Structure formats: structure tokens, C-alpha cells
Amino acid sequence: MDSFNELYSTTAKQLSTKNLIMPEPGSNLSPQTPVYYRQQDSKWITILLRITYLGLFLLVCGLYLSPKVSGVQTSFYLTLLPATLLLLLSKKNFQFIFSWQFSAFCSLPLVLALSTLWANSDNADVMREATYYWKLVLYLVIFYCAVLLLLEQYGDKILENLLLAIILVGVVSGVASLITYGIEGGFQRFYRIGGISLEGNIDKTGMLFGFHALFCCYGLSRPSQLWHWLSWAGLAISCIYILLSQTKVPIVMAGFAVLVSAFITTSRLLKIIVALTLFIILPLSYFFMFGDLPLVHRGNAYSIRMELWDKVFDEFMLSPAIGSGLVHKKFIELGQVLPHPHNYLLDVARFTGLLGIAACAWQGLGALSTVTTKEKLFSWIPGLYVAWLLFGTLAMLIYAQQPLVKPNYIWFFYWVPLAVLLARSYLEKCRFKPSGFTSQQAHQNKPPQNIESS
Numbered sequence: 001m002d003s004f005n006e007l008y009s010t011t012a013k014q015l016s017t018k019n020l021i022m023p024e025p026g027s028n029l030s031p032q033t034p035v036y037y038r039q040q041d042s043k044w045i046t047i048l049l050r051i052t053y054l055g056l057f058l059l060v061c062g063l064y065l066s067p068k069v070s071g072v073q074t075s076f077y078l079t080l081l082p083a084t085l086l087l088l089l090s091k092k093n094f095q096f097i098f099s100w101q102f103s104a105f106c107s108l109p110l111v112l113a114l115s116t117l118w119a120n121s122d123n124a125d126v127m128r129e130a131t132y133y134w135k136l137v138l139y140l141v142i143f144y145c146a147v148l149l150l151l152e153q154y155g156d157k158i159l160e161n162l163l164l165a166i167i168l169v170g171v172v173s174g175v176a177s178l179i180t181y182g183i184e185g186g187f188q189r190f191y192r193i194g195g196i197s198l199e200g201n202i203d204k205t206g207m208l209f210g211f212h213a214l215f216c217c218y219g220l221s222r223p224s225q226l227w228h229w230l231s232w233a234g235l236a237i238s239c240i241y242i243l244l245s246q247t248k249v250p251i252v253m254a255g256f257a258v259l260v261s262a263f264i265t266t267s268r269l270l271k272i273i274v275a276l277t278l279f280i281i282l283p284l285s286y287f288f289m290f291g292d293l294p295l296v297h298r299g300n301a302y303s304i305r306m307e308l309w310d311k312v313f314d315e316f317m318l319s320p321a322i323g324s325g326l327v328h329k330k331f332i333e334l335g336q337v338l339p340h341p342h343n344y345l346l347d348v349a350r351f352t353g354l355l356g357i358a359a360c361a362w363q364g365l366g367a368l369s370t371v372t373t374k375e376k377l378f379s380w381i382p383g384l385y386v387a388w389l390l391f392g393t394l395a396m397l398i399y400a401q402q403p404l405v406k407p408n409y410i411w412f413f414y415w416v417p418l419a420v421l422l423a424r425s426y427l428e429k430c431r432f433k434p435s436g437f438t439s440q441q442a443h444q445n446k447p448p449q450n451i452e453s454s
Helices: 002-016 043-065 069-090 100-118 130-154 157-183 202-220 225-245 248-264 268-290 300-317 344-371 383-399 409-430 439-444
Strands: none
Touching: 043 069, 043 130, 043 157, 043 202, 043 409, 069 130, 100 130, 100 344, 100 409, 130 157, 130 409, 157 202, 157 225, 202 225, 202 248, 202 383, 202 409, 225 248, 225 268, 248 268, 248 383, 300 344, 344 383, 344 409, 383 409
């Protein structure tokens, strides 16, 4: 352990000499040299890992560009899903499936799928066979395995590259969305922008740009001036988009991102500009455009949700222990027919009761346990991924349904950051436990060596 701390101190000094804006003391997961596969040096394994790598990026970044979610799902079926299955067939060690991290990730999908056993089809508006939900459980399990395999191979480097890829793709999506908005007369009428992806859904695309604003802060910490300019442009584009979307949670995320960017920058002039933008320019712009202040506009959205949540809570109280059982669609009548309660926790509660709520709590506490120190909490990795999950959960409490679904925006909000945090936590603990190494390493009694990531 002393040798590790000495190595860490040396590395931190080397990083500080490269004029990095913010060091990353919590980012210490590096690729390792153990033999993970029966044919470790095979080109076939390398190709499969690269396809899985590509599949993860297409899944996450595709939501910014794909007009329909079906395109993102197709990329998942063709890349990440089969490549991960083939890698698992060649893998030597499956110790990770006995970890609490894997159990926590799988707990909620399993509870939701099991609840179909006591669901009453007479109460459902749309019913699906139980096999449909077990297939979704399999998708999520394979996705977790894919994240774990990639972190084994590439370490934190893949998490950094994922953030940078989202910054770049988000800028392209934002520019295209604003151009389309202007061509359709949006800057004359100031209607709520829907963007070019996710079938133009206002709230969901607004959330995507809330995350984009958050990730642009990471780009500002990079030593490259190119990433600085791209990230400042991305942050400005995201704030404009969120302003036009009038969506409340992204407004909070944009404000948080602006504050973080002010903290990161070393220029006093930029700090003043950022402060003026956040506290004066943006609120006044919102007021003159929409006649009200941010978070106050469209107050009926609050009252409708409170009535909706109250009605669903009454439904939960009919069977608080195990719920009524999961069905594909169980509409809610509240003046109009609504497909779900716009609160994933209440949706889980009405279908699975306290059993599902306990699974949600286990996942949340497990994710928070990955940042038990101040250094990790205020590092980009895993700190920024915890912020990703927290804001995603906040959005899920206002916009979403129960999360056992095909790859869609719920995966971006919830399952992606959760899988990253839990899989990374497992691998990080294995780095310091001889039992976490391969049998060959344990026999040789040698610590794993760091390798240069490509």
C-alpha cells in the first residue's frame, strides 16, 4: 500500500507539471495486465473489445443524433450485445457475478421482472408476456458486463473519452437543432424547442443538453486549447437550447454547470462574465422572452404532477408490500389519459411495492458508496459520473416511468452512470485485493503492472 501511495504521489506531481486545470485524485483505475481471456493476445479478442467500445459510444452518443430511439436500439443489438456475449464466452474469471455491485445492479430489474408473476392482466391496458421482461433483464446484465470488460481493458481512459465524445456530438446536435429551430420560425415565436433527436420530445432532449452542459465542464479542465474553445461553445449552445426548451430540471443543470465552469477557469474576467450570465443575463433573457422567471414559468406543470403522484400513491397503498405486478401499460386517468406517473419511483412502487423501493435504495446507496472520500467526490472520475446519476435520478423523478425498458433515454439517465460506478467500484477494490487478481498473479505474488492505454 505504501508503494502505491508513493507511485500515486509521483504521478500527481507529473500531472501538475503539465498545467492541468484540475487534478483527478479520484481517478486511479488503470488498465491491467492479467489474463482475462483464454486467448488473451488473439486478434479476435481485440476486435470484439473494439466493437464493444464502439457499441457503448453509439448507444450513449446516438441519443443526441438519432431521430428515433429505434436507431439507437438497433446499434445496441448489432454491436455491443453480440460482441459482449462472445467476450463472455472467452472469459476466464466470472468472480464479478458474486460481488455486491453486480447484485445491486441486477436487483431492480429482477424484482420488476418477477413481479409479472403476480400481475393481473384484467387491470392492464396493454399486457406483455413475461418473457419480454426477462429479455430486458438480460439486456441490462449484458450491458453491465460490457462496461466491466471495457473498464478492465482500458481503465478510466474510456470514461474520459466518453465524456469528450458527448461534448463533440452534443455541439453538433445543438447547432443542428438551433438551425432547424430558426428555419421553422422559432426565433420569431419562441415556441419550446424539441431538437433533432428522440422524435422531438421537449423534456427528454432538454435533459440531454443539461447533461451536455455538465460534461462541457470536464472539457474545460483539459490542457488542450481546442477542447477549451469547444467546451465553452458547447456550454453556450446548451444554455441557449435549455433556455428555449423552458424545461425545469435542465435549467437547474445549466446553472450548476455555469457555476462549475466559473470555479474551473483561472481568468478573473471569465469568472465575472460567467457570474453575470448566470445571475443577470439568463434570468432577464428568460423574462423578456417568456414573460416569467425560470422555474416559475408554466406553474401548472407542478400542480398536475402533484395530483398525478397522489393518485398513484393511493394505488400503491392497495398493495404496499409487493405491488400489483408489472404490466406493459397501465394508464392513469386524470382529466386526460396519461401513460405513466412521470416518477420512476412511484411507478416502481405501484408495480413492486416496498420490495422494488428497497432495490432502488440499494442501487442508490451502492452508487454513493463509490465516492466515500472528498478526493473522489470532487474528482472528475468518479465524481462527475455520480453527478450524472444524481441529475438523471432527479429527472427520473419528474419525467420517467419504471426503468425496465429497452435502450432509450432512461438508460442514458440512469443505467449508464449506475453501471459505470458499480463496475468501477468492483474493479477498484480488486486492484488492492490479491483475491481479485487472476490465479496466475496470486501464485507469482506480484502486483499487476500498469500498461500504456492507447
